[in-house]
Amino acid sequence: RKEVEQDPGPFNVPEGATVAFNCTYSNSASQSFFWYRQDCRKEPKLLMSVYSSGNEDGRFTAQLNRASQYISLLIRDSKLSDSATYLCVVNSDNNAGNMLTFGGGTRLMVKP
């Protein structure tokens, strides 16, 4: 089983739609969670951290369910510019310290 699993998609949605991505992680000891965004042929960029109580940043809402080891990202009022691959990321500490494990990503395509 992969440490971080995501549906690779693609999710094809029209502009203005609401879309949700899910992610599951295997390490119950994980404490830090993130969503990164990666545009085609670009580097990943931090989109938002995911907090236990859930958090919102504009049109983006992230939620964490520790019991089910499940993270979600909701995008409201999708824009063409939201088209990208969204990476679910979880900490995976080893003896050396701060490490992150990246999911394979979910590809979103927003169409006019």
Place this chain on the structure above:
Amino acid sequence: GAGVSQSPSNKVTEKGKDVELRCDPISGHTALYWYRQSLGQGLEFLIYFQGNSAPDKSGLPSDRFSAERTGGSVSTLTIQRTQQEDSAVYLCASGRGSTYEQYFGPGTRLTVT
């Protein structure tokens, strides 16, 4: 402020040659990570440096790969006797070390012919 920079942005090399890829992390960041990403694939962790601690080399795919970090800042990833399967984008990221967030450079696209 300045972000993570990497050089070269593109490198084409012949099979069997050695290559060096450079990463300049964000100033003050103590953690530095190397990943590689093949076309259409996810990130593959290679190596992690944290301050003066021994690096975590658990992700290096073979002994042809090595990395150094001089003075706790600039890092060089060296691939010896390159093979075609080494073709990928090599991404460097840095972080404060006290938190988990990582900030990525633009990557070096390596093509082995």
